[in-house]
Amino acid sequence: MATITLDHIVKKYGDGFPAVNDVSLDIKDGEFVILVGPSGCGKSTLLRMIVGLEDITDGDLTIGGTRVNDKAPRDRNLAMVFQNYALYPHLSVFENIAFPLRLAKGKHSDEEVERRVREAADLLELREHLERKPANLSGGQRQRVAMGRAIVRQADAFLFDEPLSNLDAKLRGQMRTEIARMQRRLGTTTVYVTHDQTEAMTLGDRVAVLRKGELQQVASPRELYEEPVNLFVAGFIGSPPMNFLPAQLSGTTLSLPFGDVEISADVARRAEGAEFLIAGLRPEHVEDAETLEGPRRERGTTFEVDVDVTEWLGNELYAYVPFSPDERVAAKLAELDKELDGESMRHQMVVTLDARSRVRDGDRARLWFDPASLHLFDPSTGESLTRDEERARAIQADTEEMRRQALERSREHAQAVGQGAPA
Amino acid sequence: MSGVRMSGKEKALWYVAAVAIVVYALFPVAWIFSLSLKPASELTDNRFLPTDVTWENYRLIVSGDAADLFLPALRNSIGITLIATAIAVVMATLTAYAVSRLDFPGKKVLLTTALAVAIFPVISIVTPLFNMWRAIGLYDTWPGLIIPYLSITLPLAIWTLSAFFREIPWDMEQAAQVDGATTWQAFRKVIVPLAVPGVFTTAIIAFFIAWNDFVFGISLTSTDASRPVPAALAFFTGASQFEEPTGATSAAAVVVTIPVVVIVLVFQRRIVAGLTNGAVKG
Numbered sequence: 001m002a003t004i005t006l007d008h009i010v011k012k013y014g015d016g017f018p019a020v021n022d023v024s025l026d027i028k029d030g031e032f033v034i035l036v037g038p039s040g041c042g043k044s045t046l047l048r049m050i051v052g053l054e055d056i057t058d059g060d061l062t063i064g065g066t067r068v069n070d071k072a073p074r075d076r077n078l079a080m081v082f083q084n085y086a087l088y089p090h091l092s093v094f095e096n097i098a099f100p101l102r103l104a105k106g107k108h109s110d111e112e113v114e115r116r117v118r119e120a121a122d123l124l125e126l127r128e129h130l131e132r133k134p135a136n137l138s139g140g141q142r143q144r145v146a147m148g149r150a151i152v153r154q155a156d157a158f159l160f161d162e163p164l165s166n167l168d169a170k171l172r173g174q175m176r177t178e179i180a181r182m183q184r185r186l187g188t189t190t191v192y193v194t195h196d197q198t199e200a201m202t203l204g205d206r207v208a209v210l211r212k213g214e215l216q217q218v219a220s221p222r223e224l225y226e227e228p229v230n231l232f233v234a235g236f237i238g239s240p241p242m243n244f245l246p247a248q249l250s251g252t253t254l255s256l257p258f259g260d261v262e263i264s265a266d267v268a269r270r271a272e273g274a275e276f277l278i279a280g281l282r283p284e285h286v287e288d289a290e291t292l293e294g295p296r297r298e299r300g301t302t303f304e305v306d307v308d309v310t311e312w313l314g315n316e317l318y319a320y321v322p323f324s325p326d327e328r329v330a331a332k333l334a335e336l337d338k339e340l341d342g343e344s345m346r347h348q349m350v351v352t353l354d355a356r357s358r359v360r361d362g363d364r365a366r367l368w369f370d371p372a373s374l375h376l377f378d379p380s381t382g383e384s385l386t387r388d389e390e391r392a393r394a395i396q397a398d399t400e401e402m403r404r405q406a407l408e409r410s411r412e413h414a415q416a417v418g419q420g421a422p423a
Numbered sequence: 424m425s426g427v428r429m430s431g432k433e434k435a436l437w438y439v440a441a442v443a444i445v446v447y448a449l450f451p452v453a454w455i456f457s458l459s460l461k462p463a464s465e466l467t468d469n470r471f472l473p474t475d476v477t478w479e480n481y482r483l484i485v486s487g488d489a490a491d492l493f494l495p496a497l498r499n500s501i502g503i504t505l506i507a508t509a510i511a512v513v514m515a516t517l518t519a520y521a522v523s524r525l526d527f528p529g530k531k532v533l534l535t536t537a538l539a540v541a542i543f544p545v546i547s548i549v550t551p552l553f554n555m556w557r558a559i560g561l562y563d564t565w566p567g568l569i570i571p572y573l574s575i576t577l578p579l580a581i582w583t584l585s586a587f588f589r590e591i592p593w594d595m596e597q598a599a600q601v602d603g604a605t606t607w608q609a610f611r612k613v614i615v616p617l618a619v620p621g622v623f624t625t626a627i628i629a630f631f632i633a634w635n636d637f638v639f640g641i642s643l644t645s646t647d648a649s650r651p652v653p654a655a656l657a658f659f660t661g662a663s664q665f666e667e668p669t670g671a672t673s674a675a676a677v678v679v680t681i682p683v684v685v686i687v688l689v690f691q692r693r694i695v696a697g698l699t700n701g702a703v704k705g
Contacts (some may be wrong), residue, residue, distance in 0.1 A: 088599075
């Protein structure tokens with residue numbers, strides 16, 4: 001168990017290009033932190049610096065209060081699960097899991113090694129596979145062996161480098177819950193790298209979003225979703241991604257491609273002076289006006305659009321609404337899209353409607369949204385103009401409290417089990 | 424090879440071709456074996472099968488006139504070859520690991536030089552070596568043969584092994600380091616076991632080169648202190664000066680072929696590629 005502190009960490013390669021630039025991050029004891037970002041954002045490099053496989057160019061890395069910049073990986077007492085698992089093919093599953101224990105010569109008796117490996121194998125349901133070789137295992141089983149090797153050692157922290165990216169969708173979902181369960185149960189500090197935002201949102205106590213080696217925002221999944229600090233974070237978190245629309249402000253009236261809405265005087269004052277703005281609207285915040293009733297409908301505004309294509313998924317319906325943006329905004333949006341690994345060829349708004357909606361391809365539809373759910377961004381800096389710091393702090397305090405309680409529960413539970421009391 | 428469906432006709436053609444190649448390759452060996460079983464009077468009868476089988480030639484090289492020449496040579500061949508192979512494998516493993524994993528100045532030069540040495544014609548360095556060895560006292564000694572054998576086997580061994588090492592994912596080694604291994608432990612417990620097929624392949628190549636050598640063997644030795652079998656065969660004599668020692672030579676040739684066949688059969692199972700299956704996703 002340990003805290004991990006990154007203090008102005010920099011990684012420069014031979015050509016002077018900073019792969020990781022000035023990243024500071026405090027990871028609390030027992031916390032599950034996700035590093036997320038599009039490919040090439042430096043998240044894996046950062047993880048490899050924590051474990052010691054990459055040198056740190058500048059800054060301090062402390063684990064459990066000790067500076068470890070110059071320590072070899074084996075002296076840092078961390079356990080890592082590699083993207084390709086890196087199992088030892090010449091050893092049985094048992095010996096693969098026992099490998100770290102065998103390396104610590106003299107520290108563990110044979111019985112203890114046996115007991116610890118069996119414990120880990122039970123936790124991961126690998127007991128009947130212990131004598132097999134990795135080559136004879138399925139992808140999910142290999143993944144579990146890699147995890148077994150990590151947990152057998154009682155390391156100070158677990159590091160995961162995109163551990164699920166080689167599994168198919170169904171297995172990925174199962175293993176994701178398995179990892180969450182394991183981490184809660186063991187209460188071990190965990191750093192997890194992924195490019196998959198579902199993994200980031202579901203697993204993390206806190207999520208650190210990286211872009212081109214720079215930290216954008218570190219916050220709970222809920223804060224990232226509700227109060228993103230900038231365009232990049234807003235566009236990265238959420239699926240389908242947030243729609244970015246060109247907007248023009250006059251007074252407190254915002255002109256969107258589909259009509260005008262009123263915004264709060266507070267936000268309008270912050271946006272003052274900007275010639276044009278980018279408005280962000282989450283697909284799930286738009287509804288089909290026909291399926292809405294009562295007071296909720298009163299709170300929002302409705303507008304008419306031409307729907308291009310629809311996709312019915314059973315539980316919801318995606319509708320695509322084309323629009324033509326201002327040239328100045330178009331360039332900015334294209335740039336952002338590229339940064340987010342996107343490859344959109346046309347400007348369209350995606351909206352997620354209720355599955356009961358009768359809207360179909362080519363329809364003219366009446367849609368509804370609440371202007372309060374609208375995000376506004378300054379196109380020149382990309383910063384959010386609608387972020388409510390007070391609310392963000394409240395979310396932060398709330399999620400931290402929930403995390404602390406969950407951790408306490410799991411430790412109490414572990415203690416109870418350890419003492420032989422009924423679980 | 425699997426998964427390719429062949430029609431009956433295609434299959435038959437492949438069998439015919441395979442049999443033809445096997446016969447072509449093994450016929451001389453069979454002929455020598457047959458010669459070694461013939462009595463002196465029948466050696467030139469131009470018939471493949473000996474009419475009456477005799478072990479006389481084998482007795483001759485093991486306990487007869489030729490034994491003084493053959494047995495020390497056999498001892499020399501086995502000793503020199505095994506030592507040369509062992510040294511070559513150990514040195515090549517370490518060198519190849521460095522070449523495939525580390526970036527150091529002069530790496531390219533090292534590799535090309537090694538290759539140049541390997542393809543250098545043996546005959547062109549034998550005379551200078553002869554003079555040098557005589558001057559420094561290595562002439563007609565075991566080290567006097569082991570060193571030149573190393574100079575031919577090492578480059579090939581390094582090239583083969585570094586190809587094997589490059590196939591091993593680097594993650595394996597890093598995983599071992601994170602698990603608590605020192606660089607040396609990671610090398611010994613993870614990398615070397617994974618490179619086993621490569622190590623055995625290298626060992627066999629090194630063994631063959633040393634075992635089959637004739638030019639160095641005959642030029643750098645003068646007595647049975649270090650003369651290997653291929654060179655000793657040239658010194659066999661018949662019963663009279665008009666008689667060729669064909670029978671004894673054939674018997675000796677068969678005897679020195681046996682270890683090679685045994686080694687290949689034993690190690691064949693170890694030279695299976697695809698040992699790294701299951702290390703990474705797949």
